[in-house]
Amino acid sequence: MLDKTFDPKSAEPRLYAAWENSGAFSPTDDPAAEPFSIVIPPPNVTGSLHIGHALNNTLQDVLIRFERMRGKAALWLPGTDHAGIATQMVVERQLAERGNRSRRDMGRDEFVAKVWEWKAESGGTIVNQLRRLGASCDWSRERFTLDEGLSAAVRKVFVQLHKEKLIYRDKRLVNWDPHFQTAISDLEVEAREVDGHYWHFAYPLEDGSGEIVVATTRPETMLGDTAVAVHPSDERYKALVGKAVRLPIVNRPIPIIADEYPDPEKGSGAVKITPAHDFNDFAVGKRHNLPMINLFDDFAKINDNAPPEYRGLDRFVARKKVIEQFEALGLLRGIEKTKHTVPHGDRSGVVVEPYLTDQWYVAADVLAKPAIKAVEAGDTVFVPKHWEKTYFEWMRNIQPWCVSRQLWWGHRIPAWYGPDGKAFVEETEAEALKKAEEHYGRPTPLKQDEDVLDTWFSSGLWPFSTMGWPEKTADLARFYPTHTLITGFDIIFFWVARMMMQGIHFTGEVPFKRVFINALVRDATGAKMSKSKGNVMDPLDLVDEFGADALRFTLTAMSGQARDIKLSKPRIEGYRNFGTKLWNATRFCQMNGCARAEGFDPAAVTAPLNRWIVGETQRTAAAVTTALAGCGFDEAANGLYRFIWNQFCDWYVELAKPLLTGDDAAAKAETQATAAWVLDVILTLLHPVMPFITEELWEQTADLGAARKHGGFLMTAPWPDLPENLVDPAADAEIGLIIETITEGRSVRQGLNVPPSAQPPLLVVEASGAQQAVLERSAALIGRLLRVSEVRVVDAAPAGAIPYVVAGATLALPVAEFIDIAAERARLGKEVANLAADIDRTAKKLANPDFVARAPEEVVEENRDRLADAQAARDKLQAALSRLEGV
Template identity: 45%
Template sequence: MDKMDKTYDPSFEKRIYDFWMKGKYFEAHPNDEKEPFTIMMPPPNITGQLHMGHALNQTVQDIIIRFKRMSGYEALWLPGTDHASIATEVKIVEQMKKEEGLTKADVGREGFLERAWAWKEKYGGRIVEQLKRLGTSCDWSKEAFTMDKNLSAAVADVFVRYYKKGLIYRGDRIINWCPHCKTALSDAEVEYREQQSNLWYYRYPFADGDGYITIATTRPETMLGDTAVAVNPKDEKMAKYVGRMLRLPLTDRVIPVVADDYVEIGFGTGAVKITPAHDPNDFELGLRHDLPVIRVIDDEGRMNENAGKYRGMDRLECRKAVVEDLKEQGYLEKIEPYAHNVGECYRCGETVEAIVSKQWFVKMKPLAEPAIKAVRSKKVEFIPKRFEKTYFNWMENIKDWCISRQLWWGHRIPAYYCDDCGETVVSKTAPERCPKCGGHMRQDEDVLDTWFSSALWPFSTLGYPRKNKNLSYFYPTSVLVTAYDIIFFWVARMIFSGIEMMNEPPFSEVLIHGIVRDAEGRKMSKSLGNGIDPLEIIDRYGADALRFSLATGIAPGSDTRFTEGKIESCRNFINKLWNASRFVIMNVTDEDDLSFPTRLNGADKWILTRLNDVIKEVTINLNKYEIGLAAAKLYDFTWSEFCDWYIEMSKPMLYSGDKKAHSHAAAMLTHVLTQILKLLHPFIPFITEEIYSKYAPKGSVLMVSEWPAYNKKTVFRKEEKNFEALRETIVAIRNMRAEMNVPVSKKVKAYVIAADEKFMRSAAGYMEKLAGIGEVVFVADRSEVTEKTTAIVTAAAEVLIPLGDIVDADKERERLQKEIAKAEGEIARLNALLANKGFVAKAPQKLVDGEREKLAAAVEKCGKLKEKLHILE
């Protein structure tokens, strides 16, 4: 047995992690004798800094993979990082400007990419090292990066396959555009927030001078690109205008009135301005009516040459100018306050523009249908099930996915154009010459949406498109662990990509966890200043305390609160485990036989029964991903049953001086402790491995040991029932002593009328030690007891304690009478105050409620004092 330090200090965590890494215990390999269990880590961005969301996600995954590894699976947790096109490019652009005073245009594409890769090498591994501090047991030998050579080859292969099947196309479409990031965004990358704005009403006069139509809009600046006004053909009031021409204010153009069912009868003025270049619905309507597309806002959010005198203005500046001019020229009717949802870039928060642009798209309907079917048929199950509704809502209303981005950092689109003849070639390798005319070919300038490569993560990381053992053995994976905010971005896309490319979904279960909130239930954010740095928590309390605090109280799909009190409570639990383990190890000698005892006493049978129940329940909980429930059960069993009761019950045998008794107690304590360490290991791996290493056989490693199994041979229900009743009795005696202010050192006599005298006689020693009883006397009934006593009644026994052993009756009676008089005086005062109608009517409600609470507390206290006095009298 190696000595344990007197106090718990988590500084050993690095040593333990290095030991695991050196032993390659995290690695997984195809093994025909074992069933695989695979988790793919949601790859954090290389720009990332470990935050509490990462810590929760990684802790949940690590608990699952450690549990499965110990349960006999060939458990692979494959880690990696994401290149994060937009986020990384923004960082590098900022760095270039700050450190070199240069822009992307100054250094060119190659110069920029050199800087990007250098930045990745310097900062990209930062979050990986932070994840290791948390204790993540990933197979780091398989660590992947979305722009690794192999993964890039997978991206090119999938793009080409999609293109050849007609699932990828290039065309002019309305897209979401971020003027700040200067790139296209998919629908999933646009976040909508309610903004207080206005609704401007103004007139479009008929070209023949006979009347006008009033329209209402939240975006007057886009009217410069209007190419029609639409009305519903079934609207009797408006249909008569169809075919007439309108003069577009502030321009020299005339536009038609067209009929379309898209316009809702009775909504607004009944007429809608149509701007095909700057609204997705207008674009579709424009296609139906063959309307021209006039773009008036450029890529930087400024008005372009089609905006006439407003050219060069910022779009919001132009809005003010247009409204002013409409007012000045007599077109503006009125302005009304109006709240509406405005799309913002999920990265920078800039208001997104809808513009028409030539982009690459994935045709989604053919891919969405089998992905929907996979979830409906339960080939893929969401946990909790309610998130399937979110998934179906997205997938059933999905639009084609814009996958091209106007960036330089990322997977460049494998499309090549011949400027001589216009030929387009999509190929995994760059063609030397145009296959049609022999001319020079240039590659598309754009890169792919980051989520395109992330969607391939479950199989690209395993070597796709090459056929190999890792891919065939570990795919499909077992469970995806992720937060609910990326079901659209990532989960759905992985499902349809896996089905399309691998002919089966990438995982069978999707475990959704919530987000970490602060003590007040608010989302942690920089703007609120309520973020907690997990690395600071690890420095102060250790990784195990952080992990256990994140695991405690969580439930699938629900948010969790993180508080200082919670982390301190978990640190206290870990201290308790350390001290209890140290006690056990200190009391094991070289002479002890630690083999499992052949004869068991009552306490042994009780703790083994409880241990078996906990093993069974926790195993069920972890298989159902009920991590919070499992953590709570282990906390209670370890602290309240093993530490507080079983260790105390074992001390008489340890201190008896009997070698055989000592050996028995040592064997049982180490057996139960070992099972506890195994059960707790997935949650708090560092301390459990450290403690285990102090007494385990040489070469034995806890993290790859066998998960405890339920053993019905060591389940003793009768003894369990008896000992639960005994514990209830001892607790009742302790409570009585506390209420009567009996010093801990004072021993009292106890007359016991037992339901099962044989058992209670065998347990008398526990009562003496744990309840401060000096002498236990068994009697048949109360008539045998002549002393004045106070009675404690439990399921196991009626215990009579002589009052003379507890208190000086006269002094205690005098004290209680004074306390009762004082309490009654307070009750009278509060009753009078609350009977005063003036006070109740005029005082703040909070004050009145406070006084009522004081009255209730005083009445309760007075009642308890009278009960104690009654016992004495």
């Protein structure tokens, strides 16, 4: 017999260990099985499980468990990313805390060895945390982006792209983090709104005839100005185009140019152009062949390109000095307070600078073309489809991809330089030395490039490098292209696009056939979770409190394609109660001798109740199968919830009690067998979402009948494929009439405050002969569940009876003797009026464009929810009030 409650703390680790040790996570060796593969978005090796990971990996696990049970060779390939800058930062901080030498004191080789030591001791924490969530990855195939096999793939790709002239060295602007002294990707830049100023500076015309006023939030960059730009249609400056101003402090002439970039309506309409320190200015500089003067060193201190008194100053010290000098020269025309966004390094927290450096670039525009065509042709589809638009916008406007990073931890760029600076790009140093000897005519020492590759470069190869490419492995032949990628919208460009570009270029095939973009998890009010707000929910804490199944079901049920997830503890607790409901229903079946008979045929049951539940089981199985196959995770979970809680646990179990306790032995045996069969199907359908409790119930209910033939885990049991002929419309009508009669009758009682002890008769005022027969035959059951004294057919309802209609039949409950009709009318009228007033206030607020535009997103969402709740409550009370009319 089952214990009274399910204990996740003891069951989850036991069950997971049993699954993993059995090899059940590996794909079947059956050559006839259809391959189905997913590669995990590799979390950073420094990472720990956050709620976004929990959502993303839960959905992947739901899908892989579903397809595994459908008999496919299901591979979920796991691994971690070396996370260059994040990992280097962790180890550097650890060294500092222990009082050890700095990275630069240690030197590259010793420092990298320390990082590998850290990785062996502390890296991969998140992998074990994924196990706690129930992730059924094939851990025997786990990969790391710095594995030798993957590193070999990275070197081959870099060298091939270089030989194809698709990787090249260039001097361009990058996002520069002065703390780490490296270029960083846009994804590693955090735009923060800060209080700042516009300083209005006057630049005197070279001929002494006047001045042009420009405004800037970064005064220090004016030391590197190489032009002043005005819009060609701006009449104020047409006569000045082609002339020059003398740049204050620096005291050199710079031209006045006409360009579409300046906005005549903004400020003075004239803008200073600093091509080496602003991305927009860089584009203007390219168009007009302007000099590009880099003002900073790697630490964002002023370099030798500035006047002597500025050299070596921190950029913000230099800013103050520039402002003071402009004021002293009488050229400061005003200071205007402003709020503006300033880029910061997401890990260093310092202000990021646009910085002109020599870096390695990929010609992304060339690689993007086939990747665009693949989505246009439907070779890869996005779910939801509207994310295709985002993908296309990014890909059609793609810029050269900077792939070099000034770090020590990562894939070292396979480029070696000769004494004259010539680069030899080869997969190994030996090959580079051979090429150098051919070039110079003698053996020549080379020096390897100091930089490493952007982590997105190696993770962009993930779907095929993890399967052994460039070797022609069995896994690559069987599981590439992968089927579905599940990921967040924020890395469509940074990761999805790069996998598409590189996958197609190097394998000739798309890396995945479908991309499912999961929602964002927010707090209960709809606010984005952040440490600063103190509203972060740790998934491991939630697993400890409620169990992994409850968290998984919550995330799955709320993962609708068009909305973010508003997560709250009460919601998770509710889904834990759902698991408890199923557990209790299973105990009930055990206690009532439910056992699946040998050779049980669900199509052969005769009792209407059993025919009804068999049909509902078939409908649910078909709907859940369709939903999961189409990534409709929330539809599947919510369909299961309705069926298990409402139809099976509430109605079937309740309506089956007379059959299970009655004297009809045949009906009893059939009901016991039917209940056992339905439970088997329920556990199977629910398993992908709630794997632990279902596996435990499967194991603990072997006594439901030897006919089940477990033969192993539930996770490897076959998925139900039930024929449509199990649905019986006649049984649906009969049981549907009973359920609606009780449900609507309860609603009448509740809405009118009829005391629970009151037992009026249920009057059948108008119904077909078949309906009358059903209601009379089920009178005892209806009497017990609706708390009525009898079911009686009448010609007309007496005064004081409240009518209601179900399935075309008119029924009535005479309740006048149990309630104060006038008081109830007054109460309901008052509550309806109060709700109407609340609805009016909230609707007006939401109709105000200013409120919707200015209020925080979570506040607007909260008001929308409040309006919907109030409208639903009003409608319910209004229906109750309407029933009292004429009484």
